[in-house]
Amino acid sequence: MLHVSLLIAIALSQTPAGLAQEASTGPEADALTGERALRVKPRYYRWHVDPGEAWLEENTGYARLDWEIPIAQAALVLVDVWDRHYLKEPEERAERIIQERIRPLVAACRKAGLQIIHAPSPPHAKQSAAWVGREKEPKPPTAPPAAEAGAAAAKPWPPLEFRRKTGPYLKYARPQEPMAADRARILKGISIHPDVQPEGPDVVVATGEELHQFCRERGILFLFYLGFNTNMCILARDYGSVEMHKRGYEIILVRDCTTGMESFETQAGLWQTRGAILMLEMTRKYSLSSEELLAGLPE
Numbered sequence: 467m468l469h470v471s472l473l474i475a476i477a478l479s480q481t482p483a484g485l486a487q488e489a490s491t492g493p494e495a496d497a498l499t500g501e502r503a504l505r506v507k508p509r510y511y512r513w514h515v516d517p518g519e520a521w522l523e524e525n526t527g528y529a530r531l532d533w534e535i536p537i538a539q540a541a542l543v544l545v546d547v548w549d550r551h552y553l554k555e556p557e558e559r560a561e562r563i564i565q566e567r568i569r570p571l572v573a574a575c576r577k578a579g580l581q582i583i584h585a586p587s588p589p590h591a592k593q594s595a596a597w598v599g600r601e602k603e604p605k606p607p608t609a610p611p612a613a614e615a616g617a618a619a620a621k622p623w624p625p626l627e628f629r630r631k632t633g634p635y636l637k638y639a640r641p642q643e644p645m646a647a648d649r650a651r652i653l654k655g656i657s658i659h660p661d662v663q664p665e666g667p668d669v670v671v672a673t674g675e676e677l678h679q680f681c682r683e684r685g686i687l688f689l690f691y692l693g694f695n696t697n698m699c700i701l702a703r704d705y706g707s708v709e710m711h712k713r714g715y716e717i718i719l720v721r722d723c724t725t726g727m728e729s730f731e732t733q734a735g736l737w738q739t740r741g742a743i744l745m746l747e748m749t750r751k752y753s754l755s756s757e758e759l760l761a762g763l764p765e
């Protein structure tokens with residue numbers, strides 16, 4: 467036993483310092499490099515089956531990865547976290563999510579140094595003092611360049627009348643809703659929820675291009691999304707999950723910090739919300755819970 471211990475001691479004394487550091491992982495490695503990391507296990511849905519199983523949908527399922535992300539390369543993106551909704555049920559669900567999930571998550575992310583990015587609609591973003599485009603907003607040109615003038619002269623397709631459903635295409639327009647004015651009254655003065663306002667180093671973006679340029683400047687590659695509505699703005703905004711994934715970013719949805727707009731057929735089971743989350747997980751994006759993100763933040 468003494469002989470074995472002596473051999474181990476000799477071997478350890480001859481191990482190069484660099485090799486010992488390379489073998490270190492987790493918090494010890496972070497302490498050596500000085501780089502704080504976010505540890506998460508993002509979930510996705512596999513279109514594949516395990517070896518030996520039949521190629522059937524019932525044999526597909528979820529899988530998880532194990533990522534350690536430098537916290538400087540990640541950001542939490544809050545999409546349309548409004549102070550109200552014109553439909554009662556999504557307003558109640560959103561308020562509960564904001565108070566129970568989003569508020570503590572945002573506070574913990576700020577404390578850990580994770581960049582917070584607010585992404586309301588462009589008109590609301592431009593009213594914020596934290597709007598990143600304030601100093602970069604281009605002045606309106608006095609006259610269009612020759613190339614732009616030529617492009618404007620070209621006939622657009624589809625025709626503008628078709629897009630606007632005017633003129634000969636009026637018959638294809640959706641009918642005016644009788645309660646449209648009441649909806650507008652409810653949403654008049656809508657703003658970012660008072661409990662999730664931008665603070666400190668938070669920024670506000672109005673467009674996908676602004677979000678992209680901010681991430682480029684800061685070296686951000688991983689975007690954690692939350693907000694409303696799952697099956698609308700989270701998916702369809704130009705700063706939303708789908709478009710930013712097209713730009714090359716890794717997208718992770720915080721699935722218990724979002725809810726969608728449901729129909730009378732889906733409301734009981736929240737199947738629009740679940741379907742939107744699953745669609746992301748099936749198309750090379752990921753999800754996790756707020757508890758998992760909280761647990762992965764560096765202390």
